[in-house]
Amino acid sequence: MADTLAMGDHGSAGHGPKDKSKRDFLVMLPVAGAVIGAGAIAWPLIDSMNPSGDVLALASTEVDLTPIAEGSGITVVWRGKPIFVRYRTPKEIKEAEDVKLSQLIEPQPDSARVKPGHAQWIVLIGICTHLGCIPLGNKPTDPRGEWGGWYCPCHGSQYDTSGRVRHGPAPLNLWIPPYQFLNNSRIKIG
């Protein structure tokens, strides 16, 4: 700051400390303004990377349940993700309901994972909660693991007939998408 010459000295030497705090305030004010302004400019750019209107508009999928045979499931696509819709047998339902919650990795009763009166239908997001692979088990011929639900081929996670994780490395149960029954043979996901 050698070139500030006389002026630089005047600023500090000629006035008291009271003046200095005034000057600090005058510096902080525009800096704060510039930071807020930069944030206001940055936010639209950042937000533009979020899902756009047309992507959000594809947020719901309707599924006809009539072609699904008892004991097997189908995979439908909702928001680019696989959704398992499985028609459970009475034996599978009983197994799911009778498990002691203390045995579960993420304790959750089966009744919290199905719609009341529709216990034969389980609807799950078909993505392993470990690292995002799609577990096997919709077809009766698929490997379903020890608990008869789903088996993830990537790292061996196993889920029961309620989609709850029974054997790691997955930490959580399969997620349930938001859905509702339009009538007894038709659901709307999303």
Place this chain on the structure above:
Amino acid sequence: MAAGLFKSELKNPVLRWVDTRLPVITLMQKEYGTFPTPRNFNYFWNFGALATVTLLIMIATGVFLAMHYTPNSTMAFASVQHIMRDVNYGWLIRYVHMNGASMFFIVVYIHIYRGLYYGSYKFPRELLWMLGVVILLLMMATAFMGYVLPWGQMSFWGATVITNLFSAIPVVGTTIVQWLWGGFSVGNPTLNRFFSLHYLLPFVIVGVVFLHVVALHITGSNNPLGIDVKGPQDTLPFHPYYTVKDSVGLCVFLAIWAAFVFFMPNLLGDVINNIPANPLHTPADVVPEWYFLPFYAILRSVPNKFMGVMLMFASIGVLFVLPWLDTSPVRSCRFRPIYRILVPLLVVDVFVLGYVGAHHPQGFIILLGRVATAWYFLHFLVFTPLVGLFETPLPLPESIAAPVVRKSPSGGGPIPGGAVAKPMENA
């Protein structure tokens, strides 16, 4: 201090550790902090900083637009509509980018006018000036290719007309044009390469801007008096004096830009470009964006195709040799009684050319276009060398500080701290 380390004077140990190995902090302090800058800048000296900020905003908005745009001739138009309707704030980002092109040219044209009026192109700043002309050419190429991307009617036919300029080259013209197109007409391959180059060239501009700034910091800035800095009494440190002055101009500039974006986003655009490109139908009026109109007028003012194209390129090319066309040793027009009239007249002439470029070439418009074109070249090739030889310049002040000191009430002596700001504006 170990061998090979830079002797940093920073106090903070972390910053100092970095600075001794990579002295960027010291460099920034030297070039943008204490950098000695003539004390008598007026607001014309804001426009270099404004252009830099505009370039950065254009790159930032452009990068985000490219995340949503599809450079395919069947999908490009729809993807722009997707940006405008579906993408969060897509309309805002696109309008900032679209109007930003116009803002960029306004700023750069004023920046060039500043150089012309105050003789910033003269010794020792010839190369600095020529790098500026390179930036202008790169900007024109970038803006043109960017305008093609929305793939509307004006995009398509603008691309057709401008690429066809190269067909004026004898013998190899057609071959070159087909090479530019990647086909036998403007089509998908053309759109793809224009997108690629439109993304690339701004970064080339950043590189040339860097050289422009390096050259500037070697010669130092010119100033409204056009005389050399004689010593520390003629300069102020860049920070805080000119960072603050540039910030004031930046606020005004961004407010104007925002006014366009929020209140008249389509004023500078052409409605025809809201019709998807149709290779079988040319719109009734094919006009370039406003910032190209003067050059378009020069092109059309010559009845010969080859000569028209040559003259258009020469209108920029003449700027390259301006440092050697101007024979006057005096930089600032403030001390050149004749040339200070000629430079604003050139601005009027360019506005006339712009008017001509926006209208159908018939009757009076043709004549006006030819006179204005002739004046443009006469200004650079005849008036500039001759006026320099015959004009008697006004006496130059002995130094930048001299008129300031003389005006100050204490008459001579050391400059009183409080009085510094005001004379700086007037000098």
